[in-house]
Amino acid sequence: MRKRLIDGIHEVGETVLAIYRRDFEVETKSDESPLTEADMASHHALVELLETLTPDVPILSEESGEIPYATRRSWARYWLIDPLDGTKEFIKKSGEFTLNVALIESGVPTFGVVHAPVVGEAGTTWFGQLGEGAWKQQGDEAPRAIQVRRLPDPEQAVWKVVGSRSHGAAEFEAFCSYLPANERVSMGSSLKLCLVAEGKADLYPRLAPTCEWDTAAAQAVVTAAGGQVLDVETLEPLRCNQQNSVLNPFFIVCGQRDERWETALRDSL
Numbered sequence: 001m002r003k004r005l006i007d008g009i010h011e012v013g014e015t016v017l018a019i020y021r022r023d024f025e026v027e028t029k030s031d032e033s034p035l036t037e038a039d040m041a042s043h044h045a046l047v048e049l050l051e052t053l054t055p056d057v058p059i060l061s062e063e064s065g066e067i068p069y070a071t072r073r074s075w076a077r078y079w080l081i082d083p084l085d086g087t088k089e090f091i092k093k094s095g096e097f098t099l100n101v102a103l104i105e106s107g108v109p110t111f112g113v114v115h116a117p118v119v120g121e122a123g124t125t126w127f128g129q130l131g132e133g134a135w136k137q138q139g140d141e142a143p144r145a146i147q148v149r150r151l152p153d154p155e156q157a158v159w160k161v162v163g164s165r166s167h168g169a170a171e172f173e174a175f176c177s178y179l180p181a182n183e184r185v186s187m188g189s190s191l192k193l194c195l196v197a198e199g200k201a202d203l204y205p206r207l208a209p210t211c212e213w214d215t216a217a218a219q220a221v222v223t224a225a226g227g228q229v230l231d232v233e234t235l236e237p238l239r240c241n242q243q244n245s246v247l248n249p250f251f252i253v254c255g256q257r258d259e260r261w262e263t264a265l266r267d268s269l
Contacts, residue, residue: 001053005101006113006127006137008049013099013117016042016084020118026091034087039063042083042099050079050101057103062213069244077105080240082213086189095119096188102216107239112220114190126194128224136198148227148255149199154180161185162192162201164208171207171268178264179203193218196253197225203261204253207232207269211247212240227255232265 019038027035043063050059058078060067072078079101084090086097095118103111110130117123122139126146135143151159159182163172176182185201193215195201206215219229219238229238232250235257252265 002111002127002129005049005053006115006125008053009046009099009101009113009115010123010125012042012045012049013115013123015045016099017117017123020090020093034091035063036084036087036090038090039084039087043081046081046083046099046101050081054079060213062211072241075104075241077103078241080104080109080213080216082190082217085214086191089188094188096191098189098191100190100213100217102213102220104216104240107241108237109216109220109223109240112217112224114194114217114221116189116191119191126197126218126221128197128221130220130224132224134197134221134225136194146198147225148196148222149202151202151255151258154182158183159203160195160201162187162195162204164188164192164206172205175205175207175264175268178267180260190214190218193222193229193253196227196255197222199225199255202255205232205250205265206248206252207250209247210251212238213246215248215251216240222253227253228257229253230257232269235262 016038024037029035043061047059058075061081082100085100089096099115101113102109113127115125120138125137128134134146136146137143161176161182162185192204196204222229230252232252238251
């Protein structure tokens, strides 16, 4: 089923890519966020794919109609999708957008696929299964296993800290100022978490609002690769579907906990 799902997501990515390469209209949703034809095309195609593969598993999408928590709280297992994460980057044609699909079980993202149609020559996909590992696939090449890296000795190599192109710049810079020698990397969408998962970045502090569908798929990849996605206040793993709101707390993505960045986080907040 996993291969059929990933192949299906790749096909949806081709539909999104066709829209990306031509002119398209941009609407504004009630929360002032942008919406494109690609968001809805991806939403409908992903929902159809998941309903075909797992007809008994409920689905929550960013572009779904609102589903009350009174209904959602009874879901022990469900799909959580962001049909187009990084819509602003899609509109700017930076290429830094993804399709995110996560399986949530008892509040935990246990399986996730993050597909970036424009990254690499033929698109790039990251996927991970809790307890089995995480992989990166470029185009039609065979997937290769990935894992987070150990924090380097800052006297030997700078830490790589990834941040958002659009949100929380002041808070991000304040956090970085308390760290040992570090290099900042800016990127859009859930690609930031994937950089930590494959060992190309050490930390990703998210000190601005996100929703569960923005992060769940990549969180599954990070944890399957040996890393963690932690609430900055409690340093406990993020969980989904625990309350009426789908907003995440501020969080940090890391390969492992370390007193140096934990102290920097406390001092900068």
